[in-house]
Amino acid sequence: MQLKELTTVEEMLAQIETIHFLYPKMTLEKYKSYLEQMLPHNYRQLAVFEDEICxxxxxxxxxVKLWSGPxxxxxxxxxxPEHRxxxxxxxxxxxxxxxxxxxGSTMIVLDAYVENFTAHKFYYNQGFVPRGYHFLKIIKPEQLSS
Structure with a gap:
């Protein structure tokens, strides 16, 4: 297996088929627009390839947050799904x-949907623990990717 850090919109767009396993309705246009907004804020992707397949x-x-630092x-x-x-x-x-x-990060954080018990088990096994609640207020549901 080969790991590659993706740093450009073009490299990331080429992997949209893999993103579709999480967000089947994600269009190329929407994905590109979001990536263009995220990249200036230190966003990168890590891709794992097997025989040139992501x-x-x-x-x-x-x-950086006040309570945690970097x-x-x-x-x-x-x-x-076929490679889990x-x-x-x-x-x-x-x-x-x-x-x-x-x-120099003090911690690694992530969100997992509350109903995704398979992910919870995986993250626990990787040393992650829940610290609190991630609250949200949806104001434009029609624009959500999931």
């Missing part, structure tokens, strides 16, 4: 762990 992808970025956030963690249970998720979290350490 079998896993996650976004990540470094931010942190790394994982966003949109996707493993191709092969350690790809662990490969990605190990890479993000190393990257967060390299960049």
């Amino acid at each position: 079998v896993g992808i996650t976004g990540f970025w470094k931010g 942190y790394m956030e994982i966003d949109n963690f996707v493993v191709h 249970k092969k350690g790809i998720g662990k490969i990605m979290t190990d890479y993000i762990d190393a990257k967060a350490n390299e960049l």
